[in-house]
Amino acid sequence: MDKREKLRMSFDPHTIEHLGVKMYSNIPNAIAELIANAYDAEAENVIIELFDKDGSKSIRLTDDGVGMDFDDINTKFLRIGRKRRLEDGNAFSPNGKRKVTGKKGLGKLAFFGIGDTIDIVTKKDGKQILFTLDWNELLETDKPDYEPQFHIIDCNSEEHGTSITLKNLKRKSKFDKAELAISLSKLFNLFDNSFNVIISLNGDEALKIDDKLKYKNIAAQFKWNFSEFSITVASDYSEKSKISGEIISTEKPLKPGLRGITLFANGRLVNAPEFFGVSESSHGFSYFTGWLNVDFVDDWEKDVISTDRQSLNWDLPETELLRAFLKKTMSELERDWRKQRNEKKKEEIKEKTKVDISGWYGKLPQEVQTSIEPIVTAIMYDSELPVDTQTSIVKNLHSLIPEYPYYHWRHLHSSVQDASYTDYDRKDFYRAFEETIKRYISEVRSKSGSINSTDSGMMGEVFGKGKVLKVADKYKKTDGSEFTPFTIENIEEGQKFLSMGILSGARNPVAHEEVAQLRDSKLFTEKDCLDALSLLSHLFRRLDDA
Numbered sequence: 430m431d432k433r434e435k436l437r438m439s440f441d442p443h444t445i446e447h448l449g450v451k452m453y454s455n456i457p458n459a460i461a462e463l464i465a466n467a468y469d470a471e472a473e474n475v476i477i478e479l480f481d482k483d484g485s486k487s488i489r490l491t492d493d494g495v496g497m498d499f500d501d502i503n504t505k506f507l508r509i510g511r512k513r514r515l516e517d518g519n520a521f522s523p524n525g526k527r528k529v530t531g532k533k534g535l536g537k538l539a540f541f542g543i544g545d546t547i548d549i550v551t552k553k554d555g556k557q558i559l560f561t562l563d564w565n566e567l568l569e570t571d572k573p574d575y576e577p578q579f580h581i582i583d584c585n586s587e588e589h590g591t592s593i594t595l596k597n598l599k600r601k602s603k604f605d606k607a608e609l610a611i612s613l614s615k616l617f618n619l620f621d622n623s624f625n626v627i628i629s630l631n632g633d634e635a636l637k638i639d640d641k642l643k644y645k646n647i648a649a650q651f652k653w654n655f656s657e658f659s660i661t662v663a664s665d666y667s668e669k670s671k672i673s674g675e676i677i678s679t680e681k682p683l684k685p686g687l688r689g690i691t692l693f694a695n696g697r698l699v700n701a702p703e704f705f706g707v708s709e710s711s712h713g714f715s716y717f718t719g720w721l722n723v724d725f726v727d728d729w730e731k732d733v734i735s736t737d738r739q740s741l742n743w744d745l746p747e748t749e750l751l752r753a754f755l756k757k758t759m760s761e762l763e764r765d766w767r768k769q770r771n772e773k774k775k776e777e778i779k780e781k782t783k784v785d786i787s788g789w790y791g792k793l794p795q796e797v798q799t800s801i802e803p804i805v806t807a808i809m810y811d812s813e814l815p816v817d818t819q820t821s822i823v824k825n826l827h828s829l830i831p832e833y834p835y836y837h838w839r840h841l842h843s844s845v846q847d848a849s850y851t852d853y854d855r856k857d858f859y860r861a862f863e864e865t866i867k868r869y870i871s872e873v874r875s876k877s878g879s880i881n882s883t884d885s886g887m888m889g890e891v892f893g894k895g896k897v898l899k900v901a902d903k904y905k906k907t908d909g910s911e912f913t914p915f916t917i918e919n920i921e922e923g924q925k926f927l928s929m930g931i932l933s934g935a936r937n938p939v940a941h942e943e944v945a946q947l948r949d950s951k952l953f954t955e956k957d958c959l960d961a962l963s964l965l966s967h968l969f970r971r972l973d974d975a
Contacts, residue, residue, distance in 0.1 A: 455543075456488070456600065457612035458737070462539035463490045463593055464617065465697060468624060469529040470494025470591065471522045476635070477628040479604040486604070488544070489594040495523050496553035496589040499581070502560070506549075509538065520728070528724075530619075530697040544595035555586035606630040614642035616738075618720060619696025647687065647718060650680040651769055655721055658765070659758055666754040674721035678766050682715040682813070690759070691720045692741070694727040699734045700741045705755040712811065713763045723751070767810070774809050777816060782824040792832035792854075801830060835959055842966040844868055849962055858958035865965050866932060872972060873898075873928070885929050892925035894918045898975035924971050931964060 460477065467475045472494035480487045497506055520528050540547045545564040550557065560579035567575045610628050620626060620639045627635040653676040659669060676690065689702025704714055726733055726741065726748075733742045741748050775786045786805065790798050808814065808822050831837050836853060848868035852861035870884050877897050881887035891897045901920040905911060 457609060457616060459539040459543045459595075460488065460490065460609075461613060461616045461697075464613065464626060465530045467492035467494050467591070468527065468619065468696070469522055470496070471524060471526050472590065473623060473625065475624075475626040477626065478632075479606060479609070479628065479630045481603050482631055486598040486600060487594055487596045488598070489592060491590065491592040493590040496591055497551045497558070498553045498556060499558060501553070502551070502558060528695050528727075530695050540593070540595060543598055543600065545597040545599075546595075548594040548596065549591065550593075551591040552584050552588045555583060557582050557584040557588075604630055606633075606636060610636050610638045611642050611645060614638050614640060615691070616698045617696055618693040618698075618722065643720075644677065644718065647677065647683070648679060649677045650716075650773075651678045651766060652676070653719075653762060653765075655719075655758075658762060662754075662758050662761055664754050664757060666750060668723075668725050668751065669754060671725050672721055672723055674719060676717060676719035676762060678716045678770075679718070680716075683718060687718055688715060689718065690755075692723050692726075693720060694722070694724050694734070698738055699723070699726060701739045704759055705752050707756050707759050707763070711763060713766055716766070717759075717763075721755075726751070771810050774816075774819075778809065778820050778823050781820045782827065784823060784827045786823075789827060789832055793830070793834065797830065797834055801826070835955075836962075839959060839963050839966065841962055842969040844872065844969050845962050845966045849958075853958065856955070858955050859953045862953070862958050862961045862965075865962060869928075869965055869968060869972075870932070872969070876972065876975060885932050888928040888932065889925060892921065892928055894921050896921070896925070898924075898972070900924045900971040900975045903974060924968065927964065928968055931961065931968070934961070 464475060464477075467490070470492060472492035474493050476489075476491045478489040478491075480489075522529055540562065541564050547562040548559070549562070550559050552558075558579060558581050560577050562575075562577050566577075606628055613626075613628075614620070618640055626638045628638060629635040655672060655674040655676060656670075658676075659672065662669075674690075674693075687702075689704060691698060691702045692700035702718070704717070707714065729747055731745060731747070733745060733748055735742065741751075743749065743752055779785050786809075790802060793801060804826065805823060808819055812819070814822075833853065836850075841849075845865050845868075848865040849861040852858070852864055870887075873879070873891060874887065877887070877891040879887045879891050879897070881890050892900070899921065901912070901917050
């Protein structure tokens, strides 16, 4: 075998098409790579200019970073797949100001994902270098390397930075500056006073891109500081304390594209919004969005971030542990959300209806509460009915089944309710009965004018056949004729004996036993009280007619 013979692996230019063009076919992701390059070059200001007038579209991004010299362009910028962290020996920008976001050396291929022609102008150390990358030229070259034309001119040594213009764009529709700004904000979590990015369209007023833009159209109901909340989660995950961020819930369900928790590492998206394996069939997860910083994943020896930065490789031991912790935390956070949301709804309904849900439940018999509570829960917490509709339903339900329903369902006379309710509410049933007896005695004396010294004697004196108070006089049969004297006599006598009897039922036991003993022994129960109050209600109604 000839020792001069060699095996050689070669790369077709079309490889770039698969690595870059297909992977970065949308404008936000492609521009994001340019922004990341500017950040890694220690730029403090980045200007994105969109142009779409007269049917010609282009995008220009200018930064004030350190710029590139000829050697930088050749060995770094034009080198596909350069592992900068391995070659440079650290993960920091040229002057050590920032931890760099780039890692694989494939981001520059994003340019060809949206445009065929790339003009680059860069300044460093008194030299300005201009060169153009042309997609069609690259495909047609028959050489192992693509050699773009360039020009070098002198410039002010104080000037530095890079301008990249993408031309011959594949995009047909017009640019939406505001929408693009929001899309870019969702891909980063590093915009601050030390890194300003603005975007303009056809020279109009520039719009600043910041981290708040990603949640611009979201009205938060509750927020959780992840670091503070995760402390309450029982877990021995070793990286737990290194995770920070904010989880947001909304009052109404979010659109599908806005749901989920985004992961960022060193300010760049590394995992698109998701819920880390928690069952998303749960109603609550349609209300959640937010972001978490997981910078440590970028420091792992294994590269766990996908090339398009849309997801982590969740099949590795390191990421499985992270996913398990995030899943558990989100499950517990969802339970906390339900608790807070339910309490808020209770307060809203209480304010609008004056119905205290917890207090209402506490004053319902067990068998009634068991039936009512699932209905209220379904209306208030599990439905998407408007709050006004929920409020109206709860208010109507409460009017049908009020506190102490058996008390109200008896349709007690107003005087009985007025005299008894305070003690009944305290579950002092015998005293409620006794206070109503006192009210009855007082109203009988007032109406009859009796001065009889004994209450029972007074009842016998004013009620009955031919007595002062006639309770049946005004009633006639349905045909207008009179009831028989015998019927009237029985009703009048009945009022007398019932009045005397109920007084004995109230006063005689009290004369010999403490009210507390009657109550606590269950000798006089709630049902006994309601039965007695119902009888008194009947007597009051007769008294009204007397």
